[in-house]
Amino acid sequence: xxxxxxxxxxxxQEIPPVQFGIKGGLNLSNLYTSDASRSDMLVxxxxxxxxxxxxxxxxxxxxxxxxxxxxxxVTYNNLLLDGTAKFNLTYLEVPLLCVVKVTRxxxxxxxxxxxxxxxxxxxxxxxxxxxxxxxNINVNDYNRFDAGVAFGAGLDVGGITMGARYNLGxxxxxxxxxxxxSSYTVPNANNGVINFYLAVAL
Numbered sequence: 380x381x382x383x384x385x386x387x388x389x390x391x392q393e394i395p396p397v398q399f400g401i402k403g404g405l406n407l408s409n410l411y412t413s414d415a416s417r418s419d420m421l422v423x424x425x426x427x428x429x430x431x432x433x434x435x436x437x438x439x440x441x442x443x444x445x446x447x448x449x450x451x452x453v454t455y456n457n458l459l460l461d462g463t464a465k466f467n468l469t470y471l472e473v474p475l476l477c478v479v480k481v482t483r484x485x486x487x488x489x490x491x492x493x494x495x496x497x498x499x500x501x502x503x504x505x506x507x508x509x510x511x512x513x514x515n516i517n518v519n520d521y522n523r524f525d526a527g528v529a530f531g532a533g534l535d536v537g538g539i540t541m542g543a544r545y546n547l548g549x550x551x552x553x554x555x556x557x558x559x560x561s562s563y564t565v566p567n568a569n570n571g572v573i574n575f576y577l578a579v580a581l
Contacts, residue, residue, distance in 0.1 A: 423448030
């Protein structure tokens with residue numbers, strides 16, 4: 380009887396195997412700024428890999444590496460100028476998440492992320508062409524690094540996880556530049572992204 384109890388306890392405490400896999404899904408991104416009258420979401424994508432490293436039956440550390448799109452369609456207006464600028468940003472992103480298994484199927488995730496900008500484009504439509512966004516703003520005018528926090532939840536079904544996550548940027552997207560003697564930051568904003576994903580362990 381004692382041998383049976385000891386064997387059952389060892390089984391219950393056995394750490395699950397490491398999982399490596401691919402993940403991808405849909406992004407809804409926005410830019411949070413006080414300089415615009417309105418900021419509308421853009422639809423994008425996320426695609427990459429993950430490595431789930433269990434510490435015990437309930438908690439795992441999960442680093443990820445993926446390409447993700449961010450940005451927004453920003454509407455501005457003032458006494459002299461009004462228009463809409465669409466910022467399309469592409470990052471290589473590396474979150475380091477703590478994954479906590481709440482039930483057999485449900486998990487929650489939270490942790491920091493670091494991202495590197497690999498492409499940044501803007502399209503602008505304005506009533507007066509005082510500043511040409513397309514010619515004067517390129518990838519070098521944005522901060523190359525973005526850092527923030529991520530949190531979300533997922534449903535585990537076998538080796539497949541379906542989930543949703545929110546990434547909140549803590550750094551400004553645009554650099555501070557000078558044009559005709561005046562300083563500006565475009566966009567003077569922080570990233571915010573909702574991503575829906577499907578992850579498959581290989």
